[in-house]
Amino acid sequence: MLLPDGLRTPALVVDLDRLEVNLARMAAGAAAGGFALRPHAKTHKCLQVGSRQLAAGAVGLTVATVAEAEVFAEICDDLFIAYPLWADAARGARLRALRDRVRLSVGVDSADGAAALARHVGPGLDVLVEIDSGHHRTGVAPEQAGEVAAAAARAGLAVRGVFTFPGHSYAPGAGAPAAHDEAHALAAAAAALHAVGLDALIRSGGSTPSIGHIAAGTVTEARPGVYVFGDAQQIELGAMGADQVALAAVGTVVHRGPEKVVLDAGSKVLGADRPAWAAGFGYVPAHPEARVIALAEHHATLRWPGELPSLGSPLAVVPNHVCNAVNLADELLLTRAGRVIEVWPVAARGANT
């Protein structure tokens, strides 16, 4: 990635050519795999990226919160809030207002959650039953999906299908097994719905490390998020090449020591994620042997074998988890051939309620 001159650092810089290639590649992969795309907008929180995903054929967008749905309703008329959200009077009012603007579906994974949605949002709301395919966060066991779906239907909700997030794909070598687990869990859940007289029209899955391993006919819809930009985790997992990563945080070298440089971009820019298997807190495209060994709020310490970059020079670090880095930024600087050509606001920054 070519870096623009004269950047005010730290800054998040996006290579627009690479972003466009990532969008087109995922759209083509979904078409070839026979499933629809409903990309997760929490990665970019940016209206311009969401619009491009829709223009590339996405059937709608996935969001992580009601507040993200409120932002993305501006550009998208079909939104899925992908977790078993708990409705109360206040959230119910926001969901009703959203339903007046867009086609809305939400996740549910309990009879109580379904009853709260019916009470505070009203009958006819589209829901998908969340199942646990191995990530062990939210979702019921596939064989319990029928019970939850029947309760939701009795409460007056419109059960459209089942969904899962195979987040256990985030480990070395885990992409293919997670896609396999996802396929089995979705099939078992669809059968459980069928047994109570309901159709799972939608079987939704997908994470960036597992999406390339989805077998034909196992999902009707996928919700990858990170693929638009990529990040150091995807490089390390082998899900994306370093030359496909479209976003980097650029800092300035403010300190040099023996085998060491320090940048003016810390956890408040890169995000603090570091899974146990990761080599560091980020990836340095200009010097892949460098390791981001420590983060303070405003500084990153890099172990740097070989000739050190000069003081005051700009240096790009690809964050470990791009969603968290973007959530910390006000704007993204879009570049082509090393020149900033546009600035896109992170419109849903902090829209986390």
Ligand SMILES: Cc1ncc(COP(=O)(O)O)c(C=O)c1O
């Ligand atoms: C419910 C849900 N769906 C889809 C995704 C997107 O997956 P990825 O971030 O691997 O692209 C996530 C990511 O956290 C998620 O939580």
